[in-house]
Amino acid sequence: LAHAQTEPFDLGQDNREIAQALGQAALDSDLAYEITESLTTEVGPRLAGTPQEARARDWAVEMLEELAFENVRIEPFELDLWTRGHSVYEEVAITAPYPQELYAISLGGAGATPEGGLEAEVVFFDSYDALLASDADEDALEGKLVFVNDRMVASRTGEGYGWANRKRRDAWVLAEDRGALGVLIRSVGTSTNRFAHTGMMSFPDGRRPDIPALAVSAPDADQLERLHEMGETVSITMRTYAGWRGEVMSGNVIAEITGSEAPDEIVIIGAHLDSWDTATGALDDGAGVGIVTAAARLIAESGHRPRRTIRVVLFGAEEVGLVGARAYANARMEDGTVGDHIIGSESDFGAREVWRLRSNVGEHALPEIDAIHRELQSLGLVRGDNSGGGGPDMIPLQYMGVPMVRLEQNGEDYFEFHHTPNDTFDKIVPEEMAQNVAAWTMMVWLLANSETDFRPQAPQAEASE
Amino acid sequence: LAHAQTEPFDLGQDNREIAQALGQAALDSDLAYEITESLTTEVGPRLAGTPQEARARDWAVEMLEELAFENVRIEPFELDLWTRGHSVYEEVAITAPYPQELYAISLGGAGATPEGGLEAEVVFFDSYDALLASDADEDALEGKLVFVNDRMVASRTGEGYGWANRKRRDAWVLAEDRGALGVLIRSVGTSTNRFAHTGMMSFPDGRRPDIPALAVSAPDADQLERLHEMGETVSITMRTYAGWRGEVMSGNVIAEITGSEAPDEIVIIGAHLDSWDTATGALDDGAGVGIVTAAARLIAESGHRPRRTIRVVLFGAEEVGLVGARAYANARMEDGTVGDHIIGSESDFGAREVWRLRSNVGEHALPEIDAIHRELQSLGLVRGDNSGGGGPDMIPLQYMGVPMVRLEQNGEDYFEFHHTPNDTFDKIVPEEMAQNVAAWTMMVWLLANSETDFRPQAPQAEASE
Ligand SMILES: [Zn+2]
Ligand SMILES: [Zn+2]
Ligand SMILES: [Zn+2]
Ligand SMILES: [Zn+2]
Numbered sequence: 031l032a033h034a035q036t037e038p039f040d041l042g043q044d045n046r047e048i049a050q051a052l053g054q055a056a057l058d059s060d061l062a063y064e065i066t067e068s069l070t071t072e073v074g075p076r077l078a079g080t081p082q083e084a085r086a087r088d089w090a091v092e093m094l095e096e097l098a099f100e101n102v103r104i105e106p107f108e109l110d111l112w113t114r115g116h117s118v119y120e121e122v123a124i125t126a127p128y129p130q131e132l133y134a135i136s137l138g139g140a141g142a143t144p145e146g147g148l149e150a151e152v153v154f155f156d157s158y159d160a161l162l163a164s165d166a167d168e169d170a171l172e173g174k175l176v177f178v179n180d181r182m183v184a185s186r187t188g189e190g191y192g193w194a195n196r197k198r199r200d201a202w203v204l205a206e207d208r209g210a211l212g213v214l215i216r217s218v219g220t221s222t223n224r225f226a227h228t229g230m231m232s233f234p235d236g237r238r239p240d241i242p243a244l245a246v247s248a249p250d251a252d253q254l255e256r257l258h259e260m261g262e263t264v265s266i267t268m269r270t271y272a273g274w275r276g277e278v279m280s281g282n283v284i285a286e287i288t289g290s291e292a293p294d295e296i297v298i299i300g301a302h303l304d305s306w307d308t309a310t311g312a313l314d315d316g317a318g319v320g321i322v323t324a325a326a327r328l329i330a331e332s333g334h335r336p337r338r339t340i341r342v343v344l345f346g347a348e349e350v351g352l353v354g355a356r357a358y359a360n361a362r363m364e365d366g367t368v369g370d371h372i373i374g375s376e377s378d379f380g381a382r383e384v385w386r387l388r389s390n391v392g393e394h395a396l397p398e399i400d401a402i403h404r405e406l407q408s409l410g411l412v413r414g415d416n417s418g419g420g421g422p423d424m425i426p427l428q429y430m431g432v433p434m435v436r437l438e439q440n441g442e443d444y445f446e447f448h449h450t451p452n453d454t455f456d457k458i459v460p461e462e463m464a465q466n467v468a469a470w471t472m473m474v475w476l477l478a479n480s481e482t483d484f485r486p487q488a489p490q491a492e493a494s495e
Numbered sequence: 496l497a498h499a500q501t502e503p504f505d506l507g508q509d510n511r512e513i514a515q516a517l518g519q520a521a522l523d524s525d526l527a528y529e530i531t532e533s534l535t536t537e538v539g540p541r542l543a544g545t546p547q548e549a550r551a552r553d554w555a556v557e558m559l560e561e562l563a564f565e566n567v568r569i570e571p572f573e574l575d576l577w578t579r580g581h582s583v584y585e586e587v588a589i590t591a592p593y594p595q596e597l598y599a600i601s602l603g604g605a606g607a608t609p610e611g612g613l614e615a616e617v618v619f620f621d622s623y624d625a626l627l628a629s630d631a632d633e634d635a636l637e638g639k640l641v642f643v644n645d646r647m648v649a650s651r652t653g654e655g656y657g658w659a660n661r662k663r664r665d666a667w668v669l670a671e672d673r674g675a676l677g678v679l680i681r682s683v684g685t686s687t688n689r690f691a692h693t694g695m696m697s698f699p700d701g702r703r704p705d706i707p708a709l710a711v712s713a714p715d716a717d718q719l720e721r722l723h724e725m726g727e728t729v730s731i732t733m734r735t736y737a738g739w740r741g742e743v744m745s746g747n748v749i750a751e752i753t754g755s756e757a758p759d760e761i762v763i764i765g766a767h768l769d770s771w772d773t774a775t776g777a778l779d780d781g782a783g784v785g786i787v788t789a790a791a792r793l794i795a796e797s798g799h800r801p802r803r804t805i806r807v808v809l810f811g812a813e814e815v816g817l818v819g820a821r822a823y824a825n826a827r828m829e830d831g832t833v834g835d836h837i838i839g840s841e842s843d844f845g846a847r848e849v850w851r852l853r854s855n856v857g858e859h860a861l862p863e864i865d866a867i868h869r870e871l872q873s874l875g876l877v878r879g880d881n882s883g884g885g886g887p888d889m890i891p892l893q894y895m896g897v898p899m900v901r902l903e904q905n906g907e908d909y910f911e912f913h914h915t916p917n918d919t920f921d922k923i924v925p926e927e928m929a930q931n932v933a934a935w936t937m938m939v940w941l942l943a944n945s946e947t948d949f950r951p952q953a954p955q956a957e958a959s960e
Binding site for chain 2: 067071072073074075127128129130131133222223224225248249252253256257260309310450451452454455456457
């Protein structure tokens, strides 16, 4: 019956009307905007493992209880703390051929310079690939500073980020192995701002860098590039204080709307509570906290209780390596409830309009996701493919087999602000945020009121004809 | 003969053809762009009175001699040095009700906090006018920090700047007189960037502040505004090191193309060599240095020597109160050559396209300025009125009676970058800069080849009919 597969899925007239009413209520609500304003104003920067992140958890518990969520709780976990060690500024300057201060910032996980700082010559690499290919002269980096000059490409999907991030994550390993005293990279991000983009490095097999590693703002990277093109030997001095500080506590904040008919079936929606230290984390990810919380609350206050439980998880320690997401998934492995997670999704890409719905569900469930997309279409959404993820904090659950959907936001200018001091509340447009909440509210309602198992189904014996 | 006044002025066919050829050569040249690149790359930030400004003078002399200018010389003058005293960063943070670091920067001329810093409550004023009107309770500012929250309006003419600048220039006097421990202002400038806009304060009767005075970035000013609107009492801690450091030397750099027929008649074109300490001063005013130098050089290399002398003056110490411009004008008073200055103009408003020609000349000369405008019209220029100035460094000469013209640039986004760390070379668009140079080259040629005295003429007895 090939015909049956293309027949539109029927969400049900009542169900659709409730969804549409919820969407309209979301467009008329400024709850998400207010939540994000409150978090950024009353907590501000909240680096994973710091007292500020603990304040964010307390803030979240109070906020979720005020909004009448059920089962509000903190699930604590341990974390190795890394901090910059000295305000949010780093001291970096060109000393030769032309002295000039640079605007730069340590990457997450970096080591510090020796006390009193260091000065060394720069070895210039056009790209991370050029660094990888540069093993001809094994001693060329000994006692030097490595600079890697890749540029990021801006796009709606933000897909230039992963590529540009290779140098941020991995350049230090090669540099340190070959005796370099430190690593500098052109700031990841698409901005021509003097602020550089921070972010966590990678630690293969748990190894951590002893050397400092910093991002240099784009205009300052331009300066290094110009000096290199002039054929000049460039020397840089720097003094930084970054390092690992030992074990501390972090935690995830969890709240629920208990399902009416299938309370053990969980639609999990998330965002992360921590931010980088240089900004108030309005776009990353205060906006997500506002959007998913408001979507759940709008459903709770509609008078229509969904079949399934909606679980809001505000993850801790996302920025430093999905530590909260891993802790959550591991805890669900231990209590045996991974299989209760019917489907998951996260909002963690700013607050610009949602433009695409992607999914990662079993083939049999595609007509239903397509039907959900049709309900959201008037908000300006296209239907993406079925190879998506749910967002960074959904990765561990997705590895464990939990199906995912994602409402993708326009990321064209996300990396103008992301992980820099400019990620502040004024960058959020209330109308765009309300469109997000509308899409989320409708989608979450329809998923939480569904009876479908979205996991890929084992092939069944063909029905007899 | 009323008719004669509206008859178009005839610039002469040859003269016009030379002007048009010069304009085309300018559009094809990247000399201005290269000069600005060299200044920002090889000198960088160059605060008035510092060794960096001295390096800029040496750079300028070498550059002007390489370009075969005549009479290249430095005219030194004395200057009281003010510096920030501690890198380009200031330590400012909200301590209550919600601790959060602020991005702020001392205003030029400000005092420092006591050693070890200070902490005080904030008294919030919506505007500078509100501060002015607030004398009801004389003791309300005693021991407090004054915050003034005016916003600047962006516009093509940049005319919102003067209005927004009142708080920067003058708020400290009232605050200090009433016992305040310091002044904070919302950053002048139109940007939502986390960098705050610096700039010089006013010193009525030579009085200088003992208290610190800082600009707070717009997103941080938003934070103070939100806390104020919540009814919270806000406390701020700060530690700054700014102050006056005593007498040092600065200087103007002068170069000429000697006129063929009237070498003592001077068309003076200027820009300023100094910049603020936080940026490389590409737009303010490296671009002006490039534009006026390139315009003069394009004339010099054309093979057509103008009647009059073209004098390029790269002023020192503009940012700190037109110190170089005053020194230049006073020196011309002393050597009796103010009257030789036929007309003046400066480029000091970035590098966006020129869109308007304004003037300040005698009525009799308007038809000629109108004719010059017609030659430039194809570059996209409108003709402004006759009440303009020549640019900041032309003010002292204009007071002394020197006529002025000005090629006004589009300033819509100038104050996104101006006086912040973001004023860097990458913000200049080569094609827009070349359009500037074309307009300048044509205008300067036509003025330098004119025989007209542009000063207002004493009324003459009517000719007998
Ligand atoms: Zn994030
Ligand atoms: Zn992030
Ligand atoms: Zn200027
Ligand atoms: Zn200026």
